[in-house]
Amino acid sequence: MSGDAVFLRPQAKLEPLVGRWYAWSHLIAPAQHAMNLTYRQLPLLQSFLATPSVHLAATRDPKMFGGPFVNLAPEDAPRVKQLVEQTNAGCSALLKLAGDLKELDKQLQDRASGYSLNEFYAGLPESLRGVVELVYDLNNHPQIRIHEDLLYEDDLGADQQEILLTTVAERERHFFMSTPRLDERDNHTLKLGFGDPRLDALASMRSKAGSFDEISRLLDVPDGQRDSFRAFFTTEAPTRQGQDYRGDGVRVRYFGHACVLIQTDEVSVLLDPMLAFENKEDGRLSFDDLPPFIDYVFLTHNHQDHTSPEMLLQLRHRIGHVLIPRNNAGSLCDPSMKLILKRLGFKSVQVLEPFDTVKLPGGELMSLPFPGEHVDLDIHTKQAAFLSLKGHGLMFLVDSDGWDVALYQRIMRRLKHKVDVLFLGMECHGAPLSWLYGPLLTKRISRRDDESRRLSGADCGRAWNVLQEIQAPQAFVYAMGQEPWLRFIMGLEYQEDSVQLVEANQFVKRCRDSGVEAELLYGSREFTL
Structure with a gap:
């Protein structure tokens, strides 16, 4: 290892993002991602664009934290509008999937009352062909069963994954469901999918020193961004409290x-x-x-x-x-x-x-x-x-x-x-x-x-x-x-x-x-x- 050994700073956060939103499990699973994108995220952003002052007032009330309010300033509206446009353009397959799932369920609830469901297969939209099964429960309530593993094959939303490096304080992090992560001056974004093994090399530097030059090359950090990227590292080793246990008990x-x-x-x-x-x-x-x-x-x-x-x-x-x-x-x-x-x-x-x-x-x-x-x-x-x-x-x-x-x-x-x-x-x-x-x-x-x-x-x-x-x-x-x-x-x-x-x-x-x-x-x- 070269002489530029560094650790990730303890305050450095590596936020996984999907389409600029903090990733949780329902943004990784394709069908659930589609539904959240269509019926939570985009309507929330449109609401902000319509009345940013309402969202700003709500986010200033501690009792409203965790509610459906975008914690951004009115001057952020142009960037939010750009995110909406990028989402509509880049996530059309997800939006189609969500709309088709909702419409199919409506048809089933309106028309299926116990008679065979076979007739519905001919009318399935392309987004649902081969990935759903239509069934009844024992009380003749129709349901859509999703072949989830087949949806993953289409890699829906996978190109929206990235890693955001930020040093925002823990109490200042925006609520994960209501506010997207826009680009900020002190942040750094890595265009990496979540399964990328290079993340292991970066994450390991929380506890083990690594070469700054080597990790920069591995992650394809442009030369012009090296200085801002270096701000997430320190030469000081982390303070640890008894990581291993060698006693006789539990x-x-x-x-x-x-x-x-x-x-x-x-x-x-x-x-x-x-x-x-x-x-x-x-x-x-x-x-x-x-x-x-x-x-x-x-x-x-x-x-x-x-x-x-x-x-x-x-x-x-x-x-x-x-x-x-x-x-x-x-x-x-x-x-x-x-x-x-x-x-x-x-x-x-x-x-x-x-x-x-x-x-x-x-x-x-x-x-x-x-x-x-x-x-x-x-x-x-x-x-x-x-x-x-x-x-x-x-x-x-x-x-x-x-x-x-x-x-x-x-x-x-x-x-x-x-x-x-x-x-x-x-x-x-x-x-x-x-x-x-x-x-x-x-x-x-x-x-x-x-x-x-x-x-x-x-x-x-x-x-x-x-x-x-x-x-x-x-x-x-x-x-x-x-x-x-x-x-x-x-x-x-x-x-x-x-x-x-x-x-x-x-x-x-x-x-x-x-x-x-x-x-x-x-x-x-x-x-x-």
Whole structure:
């Protein structure tokens, strides 16, 4: 290596973009990308162009963060107009796919009432020929099943992928669903697809020094942009806190939200990687504190705060295997995580059914059913986890709910080990159905129904009922989304009297009053079993 050895700065963000929008799983899967582009992104930009002052006023109100408002200034309107024009010109196939899916569904709902669906195939538009199957459920409700893997063959949207390098502060990042990433003077854009192996070389420089000249040549950085590109690097090595563990027990490191690392001297398992890049004096564990190699990454579900392309792409070169739940194949609301991860360049992906186990040195990991937080949609891509290592049992119920406690009675009968520590999400009043899944709906939902179906976990009462079945002596409330580095992806910031925090604190108090060790987690935490 040449003498110009540098590291990526901790504050450098590598944002994956699709058509200038922050990439999450529904912008990688082709059908879902088409629907979000057509029925969320373009209408949002058109609304901004029509009344930029309304959007500006809304973005100045902290309570409106996470709402459908573009966080750009009126003087940005010409660049937004240019983005709209480029999108319409460059994404015509995606726009056609979305329109055809919606129109076909309308025809089915209007005309199909139980009679054979064969007659509809002759009228399929070109965008849907060979990639859909028309079916009924057992109540004669017509449905469109998508051959998702065949849509990937057409590479729809793949040419829209790029990587944005920025040093914007974590709390200043624009909300991912409402504001596109326009070119800014201090940013740098790499025209790379997400599966490009060159990303591994760049991401590895977070922890290992590399040659600035070599990485510049590898990424085809023009000579005139070398100085601006160099601003993302430093000669100072990152500060690390105990990446490896060589003790006799089981070390548990909580990185915030739902991100937990479990380590023994033989194996490491990372759940739902979504963590801080910036190093702060608040004692947080950050990206720099992850081990050089992670044997298993376990993803619980396909929401943006649990399956993050930004995190996964930068960890790709140091991950052994990714464990994911199966999906409801062909469903528009439940894209395949396996296909998404393949597009992200992952090679070793294992799909788990509920109660499947993965043998580990000194124990095993079991996938568990995960009810709740998916607004009553028929989504299968969700799993909780039970991890047994060296005689200790840890259960991660993430955003599970507790409406049917009999499920947890059945789960406990399946386990071979007791549960020593329970992690439970308690965001008990989440966003309504349309906030995340609105672009996929082919028929308008009433406000009443929309408000009744929320991305919610357990409240105090339901969490307590779950704990009574599991009988864990220690309980942690987690996955509340309050860490500052999550603001741009969660779109929420609780106050002390917010119902979510009130319910979580009530649960912690009830546990402690009953002799159960309990804590509401925030930021970082570490303990050893």
